[in-house]
Amino acid sequence: MRAVTRALRNDYELFAHVEHLEGRHATEAELALAHDPAYIRAVRELVAAGGGRLDNDTVASEGSWDAARAAAGCVLDAVDRALDGRSPRSFCAVRPPGHHALRDRAMGFCLFGNVAVAAHYAMRVGGAERVLIADWDVHHGNGTQALVQDMPNIHFMSMHQWPWYPGTGAADDRGPHGTVWNVPMPSGLPAQQYVDVFERSFDSALDGFTPDLILISAGFDSLAGDPLGGFTLELAHIDRLTRFVTDRADAICQGRVVSVLEGGYNPDRVGAAAMTHLRALAALPSA
Numbered sequence: 001m002r003a004v005t006r007a008l009r010n011d012y013e014l015f016a017h018v019e020h021l022e023g024r025h026a027t028e029a030e031l032a033l034a035h036d037p038a039y040i041r042a043v044r045e046l047v048a049a050g051g052g053r054l055d056n057d058t059v060a061s062e063g064s065w066d067a068a069r070a071a072a073g074c075v076l077d078a079v080d081r082a083l084d085g086r087s088p089r090s091f092c093a094v095r096p097p098g099h100h101a102l103r104d105r106a107m108g109f110c111l112f113g114n115v116a117v118a119a120h121y122a123m124r125v126g127g128a129e130r131v132l133i134a135d136w137d138v139h140h141g142n143g144t145q146a147l148v149q150d151m152p153n154i155h156f157m158s159m160h161q162w163p164w165y166p167g168t169g170a171a172d173d174r175g176p177h178g179t180v181w182n183v184p185m186p187s188g189l190p191a192q193q194y195v196d197v198f199e200r201s202f203d204s205a206l207d208g209f210t211p212d213l214i215l216i217s218a219g220f221d222s223l224a225g226d227p228l229g230g231f232t233l234e235l236a237h238i239d240r241l242t243r244f245v246t247d248r249a250d251a252i253c254q255g256r257v258v259s260v261l262e263g264g265y266n267p268d269r270v271g272a273a274a275m276t277h278l279r280a281l282a283a284l285p286s287a
Helices: 002-009 012-017 037-048 064-083 114-124 142-148 191-206 235-252 267-281
Strands: 089-092 131-135 154-161 180-185 213-218 257-261
Touching: 002 012, 002 267, 012 267, 037 064, 064 089, 064 114, 064 213, 064 257, 089 267, 114 131, 114 142, 114 213, 114 257, 131 142, 131 191, 142 154, 154 191, 180 191, 191 235, 213 235, 235 257, 235 267, 257 267
Parallel strands: 089 257, 131 154, 131 213, 154 180, 213 257
Antiparallel strands: none
């Protein structure tokens, strides 16, 4: 988070151009749009007792309850702003990430499914009829898929490294309604191959489907050199992917795109990628 805010302070044009907002905390009822209330209570109680380990990778501290609710709440605020026209596009710089969290348990650094909760919120509270989620984190968004695949009017597309953590996301896993597009890719390919496949798969998820809102799980562990991934994307490819999505959004859903930070484990690269991504979301020239 410090790397992202530091990078923004150093980009004077971008800093002055974007609106800086502090999000609210999601309520337990809002989290329960996608999660088991008993699990939500268990996280709250564990944190109140001082924290502890939720799974092999996921640890909660005494600040995790507030942090996780703030992460989800920022995305819900961004959804509200997109759907009511105040800010068609937003980037939510949040931690903890969310795309591995399941209905009743934490997983892979994720406590609550920020994007999945936002998709349910957009439809049940915001009045959206259809939502598209695109995930370019190097890891499969297994939690997001599990939390939205039973909703026929939510399409989910994930391009991810295969085989890799968490071991899910096979190409033939289309979900119970055929509304899932999993795109498993080997590591180490030329970056343009990932871009081309993402764009084709994104358009496949749009075929015959016009969303009111597009959500991005923006995992910058898909960049070359990330310690937890083997993809080869550079900043120019993040720019290309972002502008591809916003071009589609401009054509079909009044430009509504809410992007949410997921993985990324090289702080300086995450900061640079976030600025590249934010510039593209804001329709500013590439740096």
